Amino acid sequence: MTSSQNESTVVGDAAGGGSPEKLEGDALRFMPQYTRKSSFWIGTELSKRKRAGKPTCLPPADASSPSIDSLNDDVLEEILVRLPSIASLARAACACARLRAIASSWAFLRRFRAVHPSLLGHFATDADDESVIPTFHPARAQFDGCSDAAVRGGDFFLTRVDANAGWRVQDCRHGRLLFANESDLLVYDPLSRRGVSIRRPSWYPSSHFTHCLLAGYGGDGCPGSFRMVSVEHNGERAARGAVYSSCTGAWRRGRWDYDRVINPKRPSEYSYFPGMQAAGRIYWKHRDTTKLQVLDAGPMRFSYVHLPEGVHPRSKYAVGEAEDGGCCLVVLADAPHGTVFKVWRLRTGKGSWPWAWTWELERRLPACEVIGKVQYPPIRHVCAVVAGVVLICFQNHAGPHRHIAFWLSNMQVEATFRSAGWAYLS
Numbered sequence: 001m002t003s004s005q006n007e008s009t010v011v012g013d014a015a016g017g018g019s020p021e022k023l024e025g026d027a028l029r030f031m032p033q034y035t036r037k038s039s040f041w042i043g044t045e046l047s048k049r050k051r052a053g054k055p056t057c058l059p060p061a062d063a064s065s066p067s068i069d070s071l072n073d074d075v076l077e078e079i080l081v082r083l084p085s086i087a088s089l090a091r092a093a094c095a096c097a098r099l100r101a102i103a104s105s106w107a108f109l110r111r112f113r114a115v116h117p118s119l120l121g122h123f124a125t126d127a128d129d130e131s132v133i134p135t136f137h138p139a140r141a142q143f144d145g146c147s148d149a150a151v152r153g154g155d156f157f158l159t160r161v162d163a164n165a166g167w168r169v170q171d172c173r174h175g176r177l178l179f180a181n182e183s184d185l186l187v188y189d190p191l192s193r194r195g196v197s198i199r200r201p202s203w204y205p206s207s208h209f210t211h212c213l214l215a216g217y218g219g220d221g222c223p224g225s226f227r228m229v230s231v232e233h234n235g236e237r238a239a240r241g242a243v244y245s246s247c248t249g250a251w252r253r254g255r256w257d258y259d260r261v262i263n264p265k266r267p268s269e270y271s272y273f274p275g276m277q278a279a280g281r282i283y284w285k286h287r288d289t290t291k292l293q294v295l296d297a298g299p300m301r302f303s304y305v306h307l308p309e310g311v312h313p314r315s316k317y318a319v320g321e322a323e324d325g326g327c328c329l330v331v332l333a334d335a336p337h338g339t340v341f342k343v344w345r346l347r348t349g350k351g352s353w354p355w356a357w358t359w360e361l362e363r364r365l366p367a368c369e370v371i372g373k374v375q376y377p378p379i380r381h382v383c384a385v386v387a388g389v390v391l392i393c394f395q396n397h398a399g400p401h402r403h404i405a406f407w408l409s410n411m412q413v414e415a416t417f418r419s420a421g422w423a424y425l426s
Contacts, residue, residue, distance in 0.1 A: 068096070076102055081112055093191060094153040100192065104175060123172065133163045134177075136190075154191040161188055161195070170211040173386075174226060178213050185211060187226065187246075201230055201242045201251050208233045210275045212282055214297055216246060229282060229297050231275070237261055241300055254300035261302050262286050262293050276319040276384070278327035278346075283319045292319065308344045308359035320385025323409060329359065330385050330408070332367065332392075339367040339379070341390070343408060369411040370404065389414055 068076070080103055083089050089112065093103040102108060123134040136156040158177075161167060167179035167186060179186040180200075188195040200209075209232055216225025228244040230251075239261045242253040273285040283305075284293040290313060291304040308329060311317055317331035327346040332339060344359040367379070370392075380401065383391040388409060394402045400418035407414060 068098070073098075073102055077108055081108070086112075090191065091153060123169075123177075133158050133161055133167065134169055155193040156190045158188070158190065160193060161186070171213045173213040174215055176213060176226065178211060178228065180209075180211055185228065185230070185244075187213070187228065196246065198228070198244060201232075201253060203232050210282075210284075212275045212277055214243075214277065214280065227297065229275075229295070231282070231295060239302060241295055241297075241302075243297055243300065252300070257302045260304065262289060262291055262304060278319060278321040278385075279325060281327070285313070287313055289313060303353070303355075305346070305355075305357050308342075308361070310342075311344075316379065316382050318382045318385050318390075320390075321387050322385075323388030325387075328362070328385060328408075330382055330390050332379055332382055335364070337366075341365040341367055341370075341382075365408070365411060370406050370413060 071079075076099065080089060080092060080099070083092060089103055093100040123136055136151075136158070161179070166181040168181065169177060170180045170185075171178040175189060175191060177188045177190070179188065183200060185198045185200055186195055187198070203209075209230060211231075212229045214227040214229060216227055225246045227246070229241060230244070231239055231241045233239050234256075238256055238258050240254050240256045242251045244251050273287075275282040275284055277283065280297055282295045282297065286293065290307045290311070292307060294303045294305055295301070296303070307313075307315075307317075308331075310333065311329070311331050315331050315333075317329055319327065319329050322328040322343075322345070327348075329344040329346070331342050331344070333342050334340075342364055343362045345362045346357060347360050348357050378395045380393045380395045383393050383403070385391075385408075389405050389407055391403060391405045394404075396402060403415075403417050404413055405415040406412060
């Protein structure tokens with residue numbers, strides 16, 4: 001174990017839990033989305049399995065029946081993809097590390113989501129104190145036996161996260177939550193009830209940091225892996241990044257970049273726009289320019305790309321991943337026949353430099369198809385785009401803001417909830 005890594009299950013055991021265990025595999029990635037005051041987990045579900053009467057006893061096992069160890073991953077994937085809901089998939093993933101690794105792979109999840117779009121619940125932090133451990137709110141109206149079992153089988157109420165350690169949520173992706181305090185970072189997997197505590201890179205305490213979770217490289221040697229990117233912003237024109245890999249347990253640090261950096265300061269001068277990510281790259285807005293700051297987490301290279309035509313620094317937009325994993329930008333725009341969402345796709349080409357990247361207008365979606373005839377207040381912002389799901393926030397001068405999450409593919413509303421504060425993709 002290196003000095004930069006301290007693996008542990010944080011703060012004791014949950015009721016009935018065992019000894020601390022190392023993080024293995026991956027939690028089921030419910031397409032979680034973190035907002036400043038709320039983070040929600042979006043899974044998929046088209047139909048619910050009706051509860052069947054339980055037999056008084058189970059028939060004896062057939063000695064000739066194959067065990068899970070005798071089945072290859074392709075066969076297990078075919079079995080898992082036929083489960084009726086995201087909740088039943090989560091329940092199956094609790095059974096063993098091998099099923100959890102298959103259920104958490106990006107290729108499998110894209111396939112599963114294409115058949116089963118749903119809501120398991122969301123996390124919400126305290127509006128006045130972001131250091132309070134977020135609370136999980138199940139989507140009771142959609143719960144069935146499998147949903148209840150998935151929540152009971154994991155630690156969605158975060159009982160193993162130390163409430164007195166000063167943790168603040170930084171990101172919520174790929175089935176894990178990322179917390180940070182003054183000296184450490186914590187990656188916690190609610191489904192497996194395990195966490196990894198990691199020392200921050202020893203950088204200047206006066207700098208501003210952005211922390212993001214990325215999917216790991218995977219492979220047979222390191223299934224269920226993850227990466228974490230920590231970017232240090234210093235002043236207006238300097239930044240450097242570091243990438244932590246759960247496979248190596250070590251940080252890989254980049255150099256200061258003074259030439260291709262436009263640090264993402266908000267108008268307040270004292271805070272920064274959060275990172276937005278897609279396809280292994282992290283993007284930041286800037287208050288005064290039509291350029292997006294870009295960090296490619298592979299080569300640790302900073303660059304920038306211009307916004308699409310008609311999109312300005314103060315436009316209501318967000319960058320994220322479409323359902324196929326590609327980078328897209330969703331912006332709210334005025335049109336002669338009403339407000340529309342414009343969806344732009346980033347075309348990078350093979351090996352081309354960022355200044356050669358182009359935005360292509362893919363489609364226009366009438367906002368009324370999402371909002372319908374309900375008299376909502378004006379849309380405040382497009383907060384995030386995650387795996388083809390868009391999160392928007394409405395104006396509200398008193399009380400929590402209303403949020404709606406919907407699918408880009410069919411404009412179907414996936415979730416509605418209220419949350420105080422400013423919602424954003426971290």
